[in-house]
Amino acid sequence: MSMLSTFIKPMHPEGRRFVGIFAAATVLLFLIWDPLGWIGLGLTVWCYYFFRDPPRTTPVRPGLVISPADGVVSLIEPAIPPAELGMGPEALTRVSVFMNVFNCHVNRAPVEGRVTAVAYRPGAFFNASLDKASERNERNSLCIEMDDGRQIAVVQIAGLVARRIVCWTETGRSIGAGERFGLIRFGSRVDVYLPQGIDPLVAVGQAMIAGETVIADLASDEGQRHARTH
Template identity: 70%
Template sequence: MKMRDTFLKPMHPEGRKFVGIFAAVTLLLFLLSAVLGWIGVGLTIWCYYFFRDPVRITPTRDGLIVSPADGIVSLIEKATPPAELGMPDMPLTRISVFMSVFNCHVNRAPIAGKIAAIAYRPGKFFNASLDKASADNERNSLCIEMSDGRQLAVVQIAGLVARRIVCFSAKGDTLRTGERFGLIRFGSRLDVYLPDGLNPMVSLGQTMIAGETVLADLATSEATRIGRAD
């Protein structure tokens, strides 16, 4: 691996205009003050870093459900999927992954399948780490139907700073496990509703890597994992 690859990750196209704006403002700040200009340089580098889109190595075995986002597992609980998706009105295991402003914010499909439903709902902008964010915040929900007919929901949730949910996919599209399907700007959260009867293979507080960390396995009946912090 070249040294530059360690520090210069690919940038998602969604970030180009923001980096351009930050760079233009930085040039103006240098005209006013060298100190302000260097602050602008730092913010421009941070903006580039925020929109990074690194390559991920996604496990290819059928049945593995992977994390849709980088971040920390903030909640594991039983909850009903968003009503607007039209899924059965029954509690499923929900895994919430909170993304801070320092995480990569490109979202990836947790499982391969066809998008059976997609629904956007406006809402508030509470801190995405709060329980009520799932119900009250702006969100974009997808129902992915797998080849065996089982369904999984993944929900993009806006946060206190994030005010723009981007989704590249549409109803009827077919996704591969780990395929990029969206992005949320500047801090947010993703919820995954597992198929009925499936136990999570992650623990509260665990660090997630989008497209790589396995959340659950359709081919196992392993009990819910309990982790510890060392």
């Protein structure tokens, strides 16, 4: 890896329009007053950085559940999957990954399988780190069925400043673990509902990398992991 590639990452096409708008505004700000122009330039760089889409190396052993988002694990708790997915009324272990405005916001599939449901629901825009965001915020939900018949739900949740959830997959499509399926603008959260009886291998406060960090192992009987902050 070169020094240049460490700092300059590919940008997802979804961000081109926004970076263009920020850049045009920056030119106008420079014409008005130089200090404003430098502020605009900083915001333009941030906008590019927000829409970065770096390549990821995804573990592909059967049974691994991979993080769908960059960020920090904010909640691990039992919860009923979104009703619109039709996965039943039983509570499953939910792992929530909170993304702040500096995280990469491209979302990736946690497992390989077939998308059996995609459901969008409008809602509010509470802080995505709060528990009530799962129920009350705008969201887009996916159900992915694996080869063994087990299902995993992935839910994109809009946050306090997020106003747009983008999903590129559709019902009936096959998807690979680590494959890009969507994006959220600007600050948000992604929930993963694990199959019944599966414990997560991550802890609250742990940093996650989309497409790389292992959340759970369906082939393991290891119990939920605990951690401490140093």
